Amino acid sequence: MTADALVRTGQPVLVETFAEWREAARELLVHGIPPDQVTWGAPHMGDLLAGGDLFTGAPAAAGAPHNPSIPPTEPLHPAPHIPRSLMEMLQSAACCRVPDRWAFLYRVIWRWQQGEHDVQSPADEDGARLHAMVKAVHREEHDMHAYIRFRERPEEAGPPRFVAWYEPRHDVLPQVAEHFISRMGKVSWMIATPEASVLWDGQTLHNTGPLVRDAADLEDTGEALWLTYYRSVFNPARLNTNVMHQHIQSDRWKNLPEAKIVPHMVSEAALGARKVGQYEAVGQRKGTTIPIAPEDAQPERQQPSKLDECRRCELWQFATQAVGGEGPRRAKIMFVGEQPGDQEDLAGQPFVGPAGKLLDRVCEAAGVDRDTIYVTNAVKHFKWEPRGKRRLHKTPVQREIEACHYWLDKELASVKPTVIVALGATALKSVLRTANVTLKNSLGKPLRHEGHWVVTTYHPSYVLRVPGEEAKREAFNTMVEGLKLAHELLERPVDVPDA
Amino acid sequence: MELKDKLEILADAAKYDASCASSGAPRRDSVDKDGLGATNGMGICHSYTPDGRCVSLLKILLTNFCVYDCQYCVNRRTSNVPRARFSVDEVVKLTRDFYLRNYIDGLFLSSGIIQSSDYTMEQLVEVARRLREEHQFRGYIHLKTIPDADPRLIELAGRYADRLSVNIELPTQDSVTKLAPEKNVHTIKLAMGSIRTKLDEKDDHPKAPTFAPAGQSTQMIVGADASDDQTILNTAQTLYGSYKLKRVYYSAFSPIPQSPSSVPSAPPPLLREHRLYQADFLLRGYGFTAKELMPQAGNLALDIDPKLGWALANRDHFPLDLNRADESMIARVPGIGLRTAKRLIDLRRLRRIRWEDLSRLRCSLKKLAPFVITADYRPAQGAASTDLLRRNLADAPQQMNLWPELQAA
Numbered sequence: 001m002t003a004d005a006l007v008r009t010g011q012p013v014l015v016e017t018f019a020e021w022r023e024a025a026r027e028l029l030v031h032g033i034p035p036d037q038v039t040w041g042a043p044h045m046g047d048l049l050a051g052g053d054l055f056t057g058a059p060a061a062a063g064a065p066h067n068p069s070i071p072p073t074e075p076l077h078p079a080p081h082i083p084r085s086l087m088e089m090l091q092s093a094a095c096c097r098v099p100d101r102w103a104f105l106y107r108v109i110w111r112w113q114q115g116e117h118d119v120q121s122p123a124d125e126d127g128a129r130l131h132a133m134v135k136a137v138h139r140e141e142h143d144m145h146a147y148i149r150f151r152e153r154p155e156e157a158g159p160p161r162f163v164a165w166y167e168p169r170h171d172v173l174p175q176v177a178e179h180f181i182s183r184m185g186k187v188s189w190m191i192a193t194p195e196a197s198v199l200w201d202g203q204t205l206h207n208t209g210p211l212v213r214d215a216a217d218l219e220d221t222g223e224a225l226w227l228t229y230y231r232s233v234f235n236p237a238r239l240n241t242n243v244m245h246q247h248i249q250s251d252r253w254k255n256l257p258e259a260k261i262v263p264h265m266v267s268e269a270a271l272g273a274r275k276v277g278q279y280e281a282v283g284q285r286k287g288t289t290i291p292i293a294p295e296d297a298q299p300e301r302q303q304p305s306k307l308d309e310c311r312r313c314e315l316w317q318f319a320t321q322a323v324g325g326e327g328p329r330r331a332k333i334m335f336v337g338e339q340p341g342d343q344e345d346l347a348g349q350p351f352v353g354p355a356g357k358l359l360d361r362v363c364e365a366a367g368v369d370r371d372t373i374y375v376t377n378a379v380k381h382f383k384w385e386p387r388g389k390r391r392l393h394k395t396p397v398q399r400e401i402e403a404c405h406y407w408l409d410k411e412l413a414s415v416k417p418t419v420i421v422a423l424g425a426t427a428l429k430s431v432l433r434t435a436n437v438t439l440k441n442s443l444g445k446p447l448r449h450e451g452h453w454v455v456t457t458y459h460p461s462y463v464l465r466v467p468g469e470e471a472k473r474e475a476f477n478t479m480v481e482g483l484k485l486a487h488e489l490l491e492r493p494v495d496v497p498d499a
Numbered sequence: 500m501e502l503k504d505k506l507e508i509l510a511d512a513a514k515y516d517a518s519c520a521s522s523g524a525p526r527r528d529s530v531d532k533d534g535l536g537a538t539n540g541m542g543i544c545h546s547y548t549p550d551g552r553c554v555s556l557l558k559i560l561l562t563n564f565c566v567y568d569c570q571y572c573v574n575r576r577t578s579n580v581p582r583a584r585f586s587v588d589e590v591v592k593l594t595r596d597f598y599l600r601n602y603i604d605g606l607f608l609s610s611g612i613i614q615s616s617d618y619t620m621e622q623l624v625e626v627a628r629r630l631r632e633e634h635q636f637r638g639y640i641h642l643k644t645i646p647d648a649d650p651r652l653i654e655l656a657g658r659y660a661d662r663l664s665v666n667i668e669l670p671t672q673d674s675v676t677k678l679a680p681e682k683n684v685h686t687i688k689l690a691m692g693s694i695r696t697k698l699d700e701k702d703d704h705p706k707a708p709t710f711a712p713a714g715q716s717t718q719m720i721v722g723a724d725a726s727d728d729q730t731i732l733n734t735a736q737t738l739y740g741s742y743k744l745k746r747v748y749y750s751a752f753s754p755i756p757q758s759p760s761s762v763p764s765a766p767p768p769l770l771r772e773h774r775l776y777q778a779d780f781l782l783r784g785y786g787f788t789a790k791e792l793m794p795q796a797g798n799l800a801l802d803i804d805p806k807l808g809w810a811l812a813n814r815d816h817f818p819l820d821l822n823r824a825d826e827s828m829i830a831r832v833p834g835i836g837l838r839t840a841k842r843l844i845d846l847r848r849l850r851r852i853r854w855e856d857l858s859r860l861r862c863s864l865k866k867l868a869p870f871v872i873t874a875d876y877r878p879a880q881g882a883a884s885t886d887l888l889r890r891n892l893a894d895a896p897q898q899m900n901l902w903p904e905l906q907a908a
Contacts, residue, residue: 117849118846118849118850121842121845121846121849122842122859122860122861123842123846123855123856123859123860124859125859128859142543145543146543146544146545146546147545147546148601149600149601149602150599150600150601151600152599152600162599162600164601179537180601181530182528182529182530182537183528183529183535183536183537183601184529184535184599185529185530185531185532185533185534185535185536185635186529186531186532186533187535187599203531220600222596222597222600223600224503225502225503225506225593225596225597226597226600226602228503228506228507228510229506229510229557229597229602230546230548230554231507232506232507232508232510232511232514233510233511233513233514233548233552233554233558234514234548234549234550235514235515235548235550235552235753236550237550237753237754237766238550238551238552238751238753238769239549239550240549240550240551240769241549241551242551243547243551243552244547244548244549244550244551247544247547247553248546248547256546258546262549265548265549266549269549285508285581286581287578287579287580287581287582288579288580288581288582289576289577289578289579290564290565290566290576290577290582292566292576294568294680294681296566297566297567297568297576297681298681299615299616299647299681301647301683301686304685308685317672317737318737318741320688320689320691320692320741321685321688321689345692345741346692346693346695346696346741347696384740386736386739386740386788386789388786389739389740389743389783390740391740391741
């Protein structure tokens with residue numbers, strides 16, 4: 001007989017599993033029966049106490065065997081569409097051991113059907129209860145995952161090799177069993193609870209009904225090691241029992257093997273072990289110092305370069321390392337960029353990131369071999385500001401550029417390039433030692449400066465960043481032209497005035 | 500020496516490592532497979548010790564013999580502590596046995612430096628290799644990386660471990676030079692950088708072999724040197740940005756037996772560590788910057804949490820109309836967290852937010868009252884002085900309360 005017929009004849013709707021409830025609730029909803037007209041009950045309460053099977057019991061259509069037959073009526077409404085998120089909440093809440101769970105779930109789904117969608121919000125009164133029930137069930141699943149303790153049985157006793165006893169507050173054994181199946185692989189185990197037990201033989205899960213507790217009586221040498229570990233990782237200097245009790249509620253402790261040594265640990269800590277974070281048991285053993293000379297303990301490291309030790313400005317603190325220039329000792333062209341970026345900072349080499357890749361393409365388009373060019377930056381440490389968990393490039397200020405002149409001068413003096421290509425405004429200002437120049441006015445106009453030709457062009461990052469395909473292409477071509485110009489200038493002596 | 504004795508010494512030696520998380524690993528299971536172990540990304544705390552910290556991993560040192568002389572460390576070479584060394588097999592056996600009994604979610608393995616950085620790292624990697632390859636262990640493995648080790652060994656470690664960590668040890672380079680003479684911030688940063696580079700490569704080429712899927716973390720000792728919280732948070736922010744760390748752990752310095760005179764003889768208040776974890780959480784989850792939380796040099800207030808501290812210092816943002824503000828700003832209201840902010844936005848699609856909703860959402864009403872406007876509520880404290888508000892909202896003096904869920908992320 002259908003759920004709706006039961007209600008019409010004044011009988012309770014008997015359900016035991018979520019699937020049965022869902023079937024019945026659907027039936028009631030399409031017939032438009034409001035929650036206050038339905039009485040819900042559980043059919044197998046008696047069987048259950050006598051050792052019935054809680055989880056695989058045949059889920060007969062709701063109440064079918066218990067009630068006489070009544071002709072069905074036509075549905076009034078179409079089947080409701082319940083969003084999956086709500087359905088999942090209902091399914092979890094159904095595991096919560098409260099006497100009115102089926103009636104409550106029906107009220108929730110009825111209200112949803114009536115268009116009261118805030119029933120799913122924790123700000124609604126029913127919604128708050130629904131959330132609380134789901135939370136209680138999830139917490140119980142979590143606790144059972146965490147606080148079950150398996151004891152090992154001797155090999156010769158046969159399966160199950162591991163046995164645990166647990167007293168769950170809610171009906172979570174089926175889903176918890178899944179967790180341990182995935183965890184233990186082909187090892188056999190059994191979990192006994194007051195209501196039911198499950199046995200995993202390595203391949204199949206068996207439901208065995210309530211079982212007398214025997215797990216506690218097993219000898220298990222592994223447990224002694226666990227207690228040793230538990231005692232040793234505790235730092236008496238940080239004694240703070242409140243937090244421990246907040247996390248493991250009092251009724252859980254009785255089945256945890258470590259519970260019996262906790263009081264002793266606490267009193268020992270309170271009696272003085274607190275002063276040093278070292279346990280008495282360890283402290284009383286004979287200690288040893290390691291006789292080794294400090295020089296011999298020093299790991300062999302590459303000596304950090306002088307550049308790496310630079311403290312001329314504050315930027316070093318936030319960078320991984322200083323990034324010097326790279327290229328042939330006597331290169332005729334020197335690229336000066338702004339500063340290393342995120343990737344350069346990690347790699348310790350200039351222009352290895354996206355901007356470096358673009359620079360390769362520029363060289364290729366201009367017909368210049370990049371390997372003949374010395375590449376460096378005006379500022380040697382990466383300057384950035386945090387954006388979430390990323391580093392966002394930040395333009396160095398004049399003070400930082402000036403502090404870094406020291407290194408750029410050294411590079412110029414040693415490489416002695418004929419042409420310096422300044423990539424972008426920062427590089428230009430750094431090379432010309434003045435803030436009074438603009439990129440725009442210098443593009444395509446080579447300058448003579450302290451015995452070098454200086455050619456100005458864009459920084460490759462500008463080409464990557466500028467919006468619009470057309471603008472990108474233009475900027476790219478400007479860079480290619482700049483590099484071609486630099487190449488031509490190699491043939492023009494810098495100290496001869498223009499004709 | 501018996502296994503039990505070694506465990507006693509080498510677990511004791513590892514208890515100063517604050518890291519305990521077993522989260523972030525990819526899903527794995529052992530259904531129909533040889534071996535054992537599963538991870539679902541969440542991580543489980545299997546017990547709590549009376550110091551309020553959780554036990555989720557078998558956290559041990561491979562050995563506490565160490566040629567280094569780090570002043571804050573109980574295992575420094577000049578320290579007169581009992582020494583022990585596990586064999587690789589012993590660690591493997593302990594891990595499997597504890598795992599089968601459901602005591603732990605996996606292994607956290609660190610070590611004193613013996614012989615050389617490479618030799619030590621090789622031993623750590625060998626434990627992980629044997630667990631993974633010979634025993635098909637699919638639980639969580641966290642390896643402490645020795646910064647000076649060969650990059651090839653670090654790469655190998657990342658193949659077997661879910662998480663790698665390199666400890667920054669102390670907030671400034673000067674302190675490291677002083678208190679950990681054999682360590683070097685430069686090599687520590689380079690090691691972190693090499694791990695990040697490998698993680699990036701894996702992101703770019705998903706078919707590459709796995710590399711530390713749960714990312715990398717680090718630990719900073721608080722209170723062993725004179726660095727203030729502003730320095731500490733700036734260092735943390737630098738590390739998060741530069742090396743994409745999952746976590747920075749803060750470990751309040753514990754006085755150690757026969758402590759050298761270079762480190763303090765008393766621990767910093769544990770509450771300071773707790774405030775740093777709260778501030779760190781605001782950096783990672785809420786989009787705060789270190790500069791916002793600590794505009795001036797000094798330490799975080801102990802009597803109020805850092806978010807309330809920020810709100811009191813920035814009262815021009817408040818009171819905030821919850822029916823109009825965007826989610827990230829709502830999450831900045833004291834007493835409202837990320838999840839509640841999201842729920843309020845969801846609710847706002849259905850109707851206007853009222854005072855009663857905040858109570859049902861279990862917000863801390865006392866804390867948020869001066870800072871919010873709802874459809875039916877407007878704070879009366881608008882004109883109250885910041886000092887007065889602070890006195891009303893400060894925690895009553897009490898024993899500290901570590902939030903282990905912050906440690907578990």
